[in-house]
Amino acid sequence: MAVRWLDFLFPPRCLACGAGVDRQGHLCPRCFDGLVFLVGPLCRCCGRPLPDTAVPDPLCAACHRKAPSYARLRAALAYHGVGRELVLRFKHGGRLEGVERFAIWMEQAGRELLDEAELVVPVPLHRLRLLVRGFNQAALLAQRLARRAQRPWHPSLLRRIRPTRSQQGLGEAQRWRNVRPAAFHIPAGMRPRIAGRRVLLVDDVVTTGATLHACTEVLLEAGAAAVDALALARVVREEGSGPI
Template identity: 50%
Template sequence: MKNLALGRLSAIPAQLARWSLDMLLPPRCMLCGETVAEPGRLCAGCWPMLDFIAEPLCPCCGTPFTLPVPAGMLCGACLAKPPRYRRARAALVYGGGGRDLVLRFKRADRTDLARGLADLMARAGAALLQDADLIVPVPLHRGRLWRRRYNQSALLAQALARRSGKPAIPDLLQRLRPTPSLGGLGRQERRRALAGAIRVNPVRRELLRGKSVLLIDDVFTTGATSGACLRALQQAGATAVDILTLARVVRPELV
């Protein structure tokens, strides 16, 4: 009883600090800025603006199905050409409020959103997190990192590591040369732009051998970027690679 009482007393300063901070800087909705109960949350008005990805979905690539399907059924794309990764999951469809949330985090210096966004990703990729030995972000080239000042994928990876207890290695992958913006490029153009651009950091290579890796990125579009990372990871000895992103582009023709 004495230890329990001491534990409760020791928690009081932290609670007071939290209450004081909330009085000065109230927690805000990640999307609209409305006051919410806790940091890293969405208000009741913004929640319906996001299209969350949930069952039924392809058990391999995570693409949501528009109609109920038998358990374990793969989408047409995975049946035609099975991916080299084990599983891919995303929390949100990239569009509407989901797109706004990604861009706010990625391009508006809203690094404070990382924890709340990682919570959304952790729910979508719970099984992937459980099976992971290492959490690895998609890398930025040092020039783009210098201009942007942070790697959004690394922030998400570190937040997921704190939440799950799994180690994150932000510099395991390296982008050797700057690549053009992939927006507007087709699948083959993206692959050519990324050819030879990503490798495993030589000083981290031994950490990878025989490990199951969870690759983290902000958006899954065509899979070109994650594919370049995947090839580097598998060539360096990773036994399995799963992919977890905040959002993914969903094309109706692929569902």
């Protein structure tokens, strides 16, 4: 009955367009049809969708040329259209009721990464931004994922020490300047928790890969055995247009 009253006071709304839906944390059929789930064949390293191929575990041209610092990246959705709207409403609009569903999609996209993860760590927000926003969307996702896969997680092991500008609206070169490894820090006392472990870094969205790269560098420098990354959504670039 309590849930009914809650639905009465806060009628369930589509997570992407705001239209009325029958259950909290869902999308309307039109928006759901507009989502692009990233399913194989994918580059075994960066997770970029590849044209149909008979090759098992294919590698894209960009990763073949230069392996990224992270071991593997996977994301549930393409970051455009409805997928982008969904992430923006989650992040900036505080539409948190979808987090459980997002974690299920991410678990499906990154099952192997989760199974092998020895520590789950969210991409951190600077404390001032956390104060303003009131939540770290990456930490909410990391917590749900770790709980579902029964993996240890730590919300504040990796810290953002420079209040970087929001990445929104920045060009690619500006984004790389904005999030250099120096923007992140792991306190000395936390390092033993990372040493020799396979770390799974969790974020809501990967656009240029600059944040992911900076966090990976810092984790490897602190002794992580390897770093995988799992995101709710990612920009999907054409094959041959460079790595994420």
